[in-house]
Amino acid sequence: MADNQSDLVILGGGSGGYAAALRAAELGKSVVLIEKDRVGGTCLHRGCIPTKALLHAGEIADQARESATFGVNATFEGIDIAGVHKYKDGVVGKNWKGLQGLIKARGIQTIEGEGKLAGPKTVSVNGDTYTGTNLILATGSYSRTLPGLDVDGQRVITSEHALQLDRVPETAIVLGGGVIGVEFASVWTSFGTKVTIVEALPHLVPTEDEANSKQLERAFRRRGIGFKVGARFEGVEHTDAGVRVTLEGGETLEAEILLVAVGRGPTSADLGYEEQGITIERGFVITDEFCRTSVDGVYAVGDLISIGGAPHLQLAHVGFGEGILVAEHIAGLPVVPIDYLGVPRITYSQPEVASVGYTEAQAAEKFGADNIKTVTYDLSGNGRSAILNTKGAVKLVAQQDGPVVGIHIVGDRVGELIAEAQLIYNWEALPGEVAQLIHPHPTQSEALGEAHLLLAGKPLHVHE
């Protein structure tokens, strides 16, 4: 058994792990990146990228169906699912190739194989060990299910199976109205599936500002997407045609398949973490705000972690940010902890839901209900949104006589607007300061500008 020494060993080559590797290499560190599957992890192969390719295919299907609205003669003849997969896999493959090239070009040593901790800063893999002056745990997450709900990969499936499905189901039940559930409900509806979402909490995308949830629910009603909120799953049985789901209270729903989208659990079991003294709670590796674990010199990033036991934002760009932060911390650069409220959140359904900062309820709790104000700018006043035929709104939450602390947007393509919104939140901009900035016409970004004009008391395209 050979032991290999380096400055940094990273276990897991997903968003968090590979971002740390790239930045550490840039800073002159010798880096070993251990990955059991494919670098790029969940996001590139089973998450962000393939789902967005499916959503784009769905958007094209919808545009073909609705082409007459725009005076274009086209007919929608159906989904060629093999063609959709070819397009999706082509996008993933191109990005994967690019990432592998990038990792190689930075001189990072990639080890293929399943690693396990063999010492506080030592990973054993393929019979060899790799010891780093520092170690980063970045083993990510997996699709969770509920007790007594068995995923068989055929009729009861997770997002991983859904991404490989060789047909468009006629009917589907989606268990979970969070980001992943809503995105698949949107894609399948565009492909022609009759979908019903079951969500235990009172709203779809329940962590969003209630106004965003309600806008999305309205849009989904318009699209004919069924959803039951405040509905608790009780059980599922197989039928000749698929599945029968029973909800608490006895109501039953039938469909060809059931997608289980109830969240993602940390990949930390049987990896030797606890044996090496790393504190774990409910499977999550506990870190501080610099992603340091309880063991000196060992960090953890991404979906795997919980900072001080709090729920963590499981997003690829959070993994990137944490990977960079840790690499810089190890290199002795001055770093500041991430303000997770300032990280943009997007649900890429049709329409999109995008937000940054406090929801109105969170702001009321933080600053006091009397110390905040809100405005809502309807996209009906925005020319570009009318051209795109999309509905939605921009809602702003601000402190009275203070900065904007929350921005919440719904509408087609509004995910692109949240990048400007994050600057507004993170730079603690005052409404009047943003109102002064002239937004390009006709763009959807104008809706952000108009919302700030409204908040600053000088509305332009707003009916009083």
Ligand SMILES: Cc1cc2nc3c(=O)[nH]c(=O)nc-3n(C[C@H](O)[C@H](O)[C@H](O)COP(=O)(O)OP(=O)(O)OC[C@H]3O[C@@H](n4cnc5c(N)ncnc54)[C@H](O)[C@@H]3O)c2cc1C
């Ligand atoms: C359907 C879906 C859609 C999503 N869409 C988005 C989106 O649009 N935007 C967004 O920001 N986020 C999205 N996410 C979330 C995003 O994918 C994750 O937040 C991100 O991938 C987390 O990165 P990570 O590095 O923590 O973990 P992962 O990406 O899961 O990477 C962990 C890596 O570690 C490897 N590994 C695990 N154990 C071992 C071991 N013992 N030895 C060696 N290697 C190991 C795994 O093979 C994997 O490659 C989506 C997720 C899903 C499931």
